Structure formats: structure tokens, C-alpha cells
Amino acid sequence: xxxxxxxxxxxxxxxxxxxxxxxxxxxxxxxxxxxxxxxxxxxxxxxxxxxxxxxxxxxxxxxxxxxxxxxxxxxxxxxxxxxxxxxxxxxxxxxxxxxxxxxxxxxxxxxxxxx
Numbered sequence: 001x002x003x004x005x006x007x008x009x010x011x012x013x014x015x016x017x018x019x020x021x022x023x024x025x026x027x028x029x030x031x032x033x034x035x036x037x038x039x040x041x042x043x044x045x046x047x048x049x050x051x052x053x054x055x056x057x058x059x060x061x062x063x064x065x066x067x068x069x070x071x072x073x074x075x076x077x078x079x080x081x082x083x084x085x086x087x088x089x090x091x092x093x094x095x096x097x098x099x100x101x102x103x104x105x106x107x108x109x110x111x112x113x114x115x
Contacts, residue, residue, distance in 0.1 A: 019046030
């Protein structure tokens, strides 16, 4: 069950960031006698996913050792976000980035072996 909750957190967080990036161009704020927010569907979906991931994060922090869950979950999210940026948004990925990803994955494996 702990693995499932962690995987769900990772999917929700990564999905929320992905939707924020997709909907980033549709966010506007207008000051004309009143404040108007126009937020597109993808930004709203990103907000909902990110909010759900935050609530799940609270459960994970209460369930796991802090020194275990924080490095593993955040590292996996960071690697997935970099890969999403590269493959979906065609962002650049240098040799240093690839080396960093490999080191992060190696670190996650070492931390996971502790348990």
C-alpha cells in the first residue's frame, strides 16, 4: 500500500506540473475596477492534481521516515519532470543533465536499499 501511495503521489505531482506547463499561456490577470482571473482548463487541472498530491504528501510524511520518503519521492519527480520536458516539450538536455539524472537514480537506489 505504501508503494501505491508513493507512486500515486509521483503521478499526481508530475501530472500537475505537466498541466501547469501546458496551461501556462492561458493564465491572465486583469485590473479594471475589479480583479479578473482567467484560468484555462489545463491550469485548473494542474491545480487540482497538485492539490491532491499535496494532500497525499501529508499522508506519506506521516507514514514514512522523513529521511527516506523525501529524497526518494522528490528525486523521482525531478527526473520525470526533466524527461517530460525533453520528450514532450522539446527542451534541451545536456550531457551534464544526463549525468545528473544518472546520479540521482543511483542515489535513489542506494537510499531504497537502506530499507
